[in-house]
Amino acid sequence: MRSRIRTRIESVMTGPAAAPAISLAGFLSVLGTVYGGMTKLRAGAYGRGYLSVRRLPCRVVSVGNLVLGGAGKTPMTIYLAQQLQSMGFRTAVVSRGYGGRAERTGGIVSNGDRLLMGSADAGDEPYMMARILRGVPVLVGRDRYLAGKAAVGAFSPEVIILDDAFQHLRLYRDIDLLLLDASNPFGNGHHFPRGMLREPISGLSRADAVVMTRWPGDIPPVPSTGVPACRKGSQRLPLFHTAHVPHIRRMDPGRTSRDIPTIQDAAADASPAVVFAFSAIARNSDFVNSLNSAGYTVMGTRFFPDHHRYSEGEIRGIIEAAKGVNAGMLATTEKDIARIGAGIRWPIPLIVVGVTISFGCQAEAFHRFILDKLGSSSPGEVT
Template sequence: MEAVFDNNDPQNSSPLEVFLHALSRIYAVAVKVRLAGYRHGIFKTRRLPCKVISIGNVTAGGTGKTPFAIYVAAMIHRWGLRAAVISRGYKGDAERRGAVVSDGSRLLASPEAAGDEPFLMAVRLMPLSVPVLVGRDRVRIGLQAIQRFAPDVIILDDGFQHVRLARDIDVVLLDSQRPLGNSHLLPRGVLREPLSSLRRADLFVFTRTTAKEKDTGSHPCRTLPFRLPDRPVFRAAHAPVLRVWIQPGQNAALEQLSRPGALEIRQLAGRRVFAFSGIAANAVFQRSLTGLGIDVSGFIGFGDHHAYSTDDLSRILDAARSAGADCLCTTDKDWVKLPRHVDWPLELAVMGVDIDLGGDAPGFAEQLRLRLCPAG
């Protein structure tokens, strides 16, 4: 399937590519009709009685929306404003009915009910007393958040396509390594909307910017096959962080993810590490470990939002033993979905990423301030 996505030669297309391209054209028509319906008032857009910031993208897959939503929520908190985060709760049991994942002080829903990413955000944001809610109907869940928590700002996680809910700021994330995938719409490619939809964005952030790109001053906009709308553009790196270290036979509380500790990635130096993940960018996670100089003796990747079973854990442990590993490694998003009462026979390192805007941080914060408080 990867070969299909990578082929952009229309003269050398397989029957499957032709079929997917035809489906993409149908999908494009459906998306354009829906957006036109909202633009012309046929479908109603609802506005909440508070400021709304959407963090989203135009591609399927990971661009760092979850850590970026956490980053923005922490920024809002530092300004002395009350924030709440709303996510769809994709593949969670509460996606349809909605739920409060955290009230800012307690976890009120399980990872299975909330979905892995909202649950992770809830755990990470508890020290800031930021509530997290989930639900497919963002308008209804937004009203519930206002009634219960009275936020000054609501942050929509993965909200760019949810045009039914009006927002004050649309932040669109683009992966600097492959901003538009193969530039085809689903299912021929990974674009969720036509590129013309980028005109709705207020700010662009290129994520996963490398140190080399920053040092050389190269700008990801130069690699795009088209010109972005005239909006402020920022660059952000994904800074790897070792969040939790579990000793053999130990259990670790989920709340450890929210505790800033003295863990250092160099604890993995000299270890033979077997890694596993079930995220949208498994290959990126694997490359990030090797890029840190970690000896990755083996790797197993699962589908995004994978629900781990005991058979999966047995497979992981058997593969780790066969690879001669003395340590396991996974992501924080995966760890929240693992069974809680597992006696790990090997040490387990739980990795996460923090958003690092570097020198772009003041400019990004100023743009948010201008749009949230235009008179102040």
């Protein structure tokens, strides 16, 4: 029953903007109007100084978006951490750790050299970032200020990246990067729970730059000065464009999920394969599109709600379903693999699909923008 209600509400949230007033959508519209008004009042209270903003004694870069679901925040955070590290900045990442046991208490997921938490404690995205990033500590905590203080005390970073923190207004940031999915930047234009907006579109004005993700086709040779909605005061915001590039690795039959960190990239010259896809991410359809674009034939799918943790029985069911449609491989995402028991032994090949961010020919302009903003900022004082 609960699952059916959730599915129905999600269909309204992602459905068309227009709907009858006397309907579930109409009821959710009323709630959305209240929610949007409250978030606008809250942002205004921070902006006018009625609510206090705390500072960390280092530079802070926030990565976030306006809508619920995936706009590419995690791959963007990874990209930014790697770039800042290559520029010579001591860097750390702080994430809320949504769904992890350490979300409330806070903690260190990785010290930059080794993992100190599993995905059940850290949450899916922080665990994945910690597994990928080398030399960059990753910490979690609902209170990003306390998590940031812990990062400063343990690792003395020069820059802290806040993952998914555009609405976390109680912590000062030197750069606010706002990500918008080029294919659907504002959902149906309604606020949660009628739509996907976390806050009014006017929240764009807090950003220092807008990054359009999943840009279709060729990336423009230079970033633009934004669109009319993208303003900060009288100035249009810089508008960058990025593409999501699939990164595919393959695990041979007979290995277990413990072997995931050691598996190799799928051979570029491998012939296209028939796969059975399963995932539990914000936009499962995007995963299937990535597989199709990479030349795989998807014979069947099994999708679960975002952040779902798989049971052994569910994995056995997925394997049997794949065999039932004569799929030669299983396919899942890098986020999903962290939520599968380490002892699962895979009887058929498994491909794991991750995503990397590419700014294409705008990379140099983006790096210059980041350096200019960091160079002109002064770290605050711990309070």
